[in-house]
Structures are given as structure tokens and as C-alpha cells.
Amino acid sequence: MDDNIQLEELQHDAIIELLNIGMGKAAASLSLMLNEEVKLSIPRLELLTRQQAANHLNTQPQQGIVAIKQYFHGPFWGEALLLFQLDNNLEFLRLLIKDNLPSDLLIELEADALMEVGNIILSAGLFSLANNLNEELTSDLPLFVTGTAVEILEINASQKNEVIMLLRMDFALENKDISLYAVFILDLPSIKQFKSSIDQFLGKLRQ
């Protein structure tokens, strides 16, 4: 693997800590939206090939994935994804919309509602990271995507072995069959830039 993308222990710790802060804000936002306690997992940071990343996301290969995808741009760039594992979509939508709407209207609003949740959670994570790194990021409009992990990550044959950085954190609602996974993917040139931003952040801490 390219030595330029390997992380030193301190860089790794800094990324995990910044992800923890950003996702903590995202969890607080989700909790406010749903009026439920949200449990957060430990952040995961891995350097993988795109194909390995797809395998990683396919927790239930027999089921298609429902996800919200947002491309982000700036000094480093990539894809932010919020993956939903919902055994009961209507229960989740009712928690979110807090209105006694008929089921057919809720189903009509599903994509819109999930995009709004995705936008809020992914933005909380990304832009908190940007604030802490003193960088400016922009994001595209959220996309509602479904399919296999390979389809969602839009992996073609030439990209399968490309190395990417995968950052992941899981959200779960206690007593409800609702889990969400936030994933951030950076490709090789972006990883190098991201490391540079992390080094600047660490440099300021040492001053």
C-alpha cells in the first residue's frame, strides 16, 4: 500500500476523535428529530479497496441497501453515506414526522424524509469536522439510492482494487429495530490532502 496514505498513531487518533465529535453532534440531531435516545458505536477507520468496502457495507447481502449519498468537496473530498437498516420503515417515518399521517402518504414521503435525515446527520458530521480542522467544505444535494453495495458505491471493474479510506460509525435506537450507519469514503488523492489537514490540526495543538 502507498506509504503516503498510511497513518501514524497520532493521526489515526485525531481522526477518530474528530469523527467522534462530529458524529456525537449527528447523534444529538437524530435524537432531537426522533425524540429517542440514540446509541453510538465506536468509530472505525480502515484503509480498504473499494471492493472490500462494498463487502463491508453488505451486512445483509440478501437485502438491497437503502442509503442517502452526498458528495462533498473542499481541501479533501469524497462520498458521505447514511445507510438505513429499517425493519419497519413506517415506524421510523412516524417517529420522524410526528404526525398521524395515513400510511400511503408516509410511503409517498419516504425518500424525501430519509434524504432530510441523511442531510442533517451527514452534514452534522462533515461540517463539524470542517470547523474543527478550520477548513471549508461544501456538499452536493443528497441523493436517495438503493441497490447492492457495489451499485451504491458505483464501482466499475477498473476501480475494484483502488484503495480508499473508510470511516464508519453506527447509530442505534434502543428498543427499536432501527439502525443507521454513517460512512465517509475518501479516495487516494483525497486521503493525502486529508492527512495534511490532520497534520495542520495536530500542529496547532502542539503550539
Next chain:
Amino acid sequence: MTSHMILVVDDSRVSRMLVRAIIDHDNEQIQVIEAGNGEEALSKTQDIQVTIAILDLNMPGMDGLVLASKLLARFPKAKIGLLTANVQDIVREKAHALGITFIPKPITEERILGFIYG
């Protein structure tokens, strides 16, 4: 509050529904105009007086900051809030520079009514 005309602009229908529900629940006399983007908002407000506007930032076409500056040119006394998930300091600063209020998403009754009555 009966004379208020509140413009709500967001490309998310769910977000517009949430804001409208909070306003309706508080005071059904307040008139709410919804638009899904900036162009629609400008078109729908050509012949009316907007006193309060709640604008999403990231929308197809013009963003909420551009829309805010156009609305302020048309309604200089309007109170405008930028309702956004983009919590970057730079966005807060841009909102502040325009003289509008930064309202972070998610949408809550406290945040929406706090802006309207604050």
C-alpha cells in the same frame, strides 16, 4: 401575529411540512406560503408582503443566502432565518453578514418559534 405572512422555502417537502405544522399548531391565523426553491419563492411573493421568511441553504438553483439577499432587496424589513444542516462557522458568518438569523437543523418547535417571536 395575525398580520404575519411567513414564507417557508425548502426543497424537502418533509421539512416544509414540519415547519408548517409547528406554525399552524402555534397560531392557525398565520399565513404560510411554501416554495420548493428560490425561483418559486420569488414568483409566489411578487404581489404580497412577506414579514418573515425561513429559508433552507442548500437547494437546487439559487441557495438560501442568494435568495435571502433578493428577498431583503424586495422586503427590507423582513425577518429572515437561514434554516440549515450546514453548521460550519463560515455559514454562520455569511448569515450574520447579511443580517439574517442562523437556525440549525434539525427542525424543532423551540427553534422555529424562538426565531419567529425572538
